[in-house]
Amino acid sequence: MTTTTTPAAPRPAGHPAIPKGRTGILLANLGTPDGHDYWSMRRYLNEFLSDRRVIDLPRWKWQPILQGIILTKRPFSSGANYKLIWNEEKNESPLMTITRAQTDALRERAEAEWGESVMVEFCMRYGNPSTHEVLDRMVKAGCRRIVFLPLYPQYAGATSATANDQLFRALMEQKWQPTVRTIDPYFDRPDYISALAGSVTRALEGKAPTKLVASYHGMPKRYLLEGDPYHCQCQKTTRLLREKLGWPEDRIDTSFQSVFGREEWLRPYTVEHVAELARQGHTDIAVISPAFAADCIETLEEINGEIREAFEHAGGKNFTYIPCLNDDPDHIEVMMNIIRENTAGWV
Structure with a gap:
């Protein structure tokens, strides 16, 4: 017996383009300031310390302390500490450099295994590239299914949960939401x-x-x-x-x-x-x-x-x-195993 596939009906004139469907892998890390200067540090710390998952005090009690005391002084001390470890060649923090290297390694592995049907990107919970920005880019590139991988082996409300929160907030802005899978913590794998x-x-x-x-x-x-x-x-x-x-x-x-x-x-x-x-x-x-x-x-x-x-x-x-596992090949293999398990039936 032979089967035939009915060709898709032509789209009406003016219909928006629909990219070919893909599966997205989105890594998420904590975040990093854009620089170690006062205003870059202040913006980053304000976003980080305003997160109710991180500091769960009532806003009326916490925000005056944060805006009036902490964000006046802490950007100077934190900026000085960041300056000690800053990647001057790339003008970014080591966290940004390493997370990009991890993403590049996983993208290379994923493309070798699945071709262009899989898109691998990373975002930061605080700072840039933001979860909203990267998710929007992936959706526009055709990602109808996304595996979201917060880079925290152990689950915590102030890390894994707030990363998931931000992803779901970003999904609220999408007209056509992709299907999403979030991973289990991998502390005992x-x-x-x-x-x-x-x-x-x-x-x-x-x-x-x-x-x-x-x-x-x-x-x-x-x-x-x-x-x-x-x-x-x-x-x-x-x-x-x-x-x-x-x-x-x-x-x-x-x-x-x-x-x-x-x-x-x-x-x-x-x-x-x-x-x-x-x-x-x-x-x-x-x-x-x-x-x-x-x-x-x-x-x-x-x-x-x-x-x-x-x-x-x-x-x-x-x-x-x-040192942390960073982009060590063994660590990349762990993440690839997690990705394979969570893309089951998708790729």
Whole structure:
């Protein structure tokens, strides 16, 4: 038996062009200021710290503090920190450079596997390129189905959820919305844990630290008590990493960094913990950041600067920072596996 396909009816005169349908892969990271000058920093911090997922205080209470005190002073100090790590050659932050490299690597892999039917792009939750801008471009390019991949292994309301929020806000502006899939957190995927373990093994070759500190971005303790799973997922990532390395339980510690404000956050605080380790006689340690998919201000300046200094000031001798997975081939393979699973039936 043969079947015939009825040709599409010709479009009436003046009908808008309809691009050929494609599947989109949209990576999302936290964001970055456009520059380290005062006004670039102020715009970025204003958007970031106005997000209710990040600071959930009532607007009437928080905005006067933010606009009147924090945004008057903090752009100067944050800008100075960004300047220390800025990619002067490309005039952008390392987070932008690395996220673009990850996207380029995934685009190359996707095109080799699926051809032009797949489009790979990235956006930032805060700053540029914005989620609204990139989603609109992908829709106009024919993406009728989109896999949205926030670059956070562990789920948190202040990271994964706010990235999804912004995507859905952008979808509200589309006349013809694409079908969207958002990914599960990948904190316990075997391939992700293997990639982490591989990075530890390579970084510590020839070294013998007595402690490995897995430092995760912090959050108020109250968020945990209100049901956010982030703390538990961080703890599981550390445990699985230790098991993959075949190390004893006391060889790896979990801690939290980037504390902001007066409220109690998840403990122990990394900056205090590494100093205490030095005082206990652990003068040779390494630090890894499993919550970050790309090196950024929190790793390159905070961990390798402020936290390193706290350790050395307390008597520590050897401090090894293990870079994020960034665009390491093992990390790209993890993301490709996630993409393959979430495009099932689409490509």
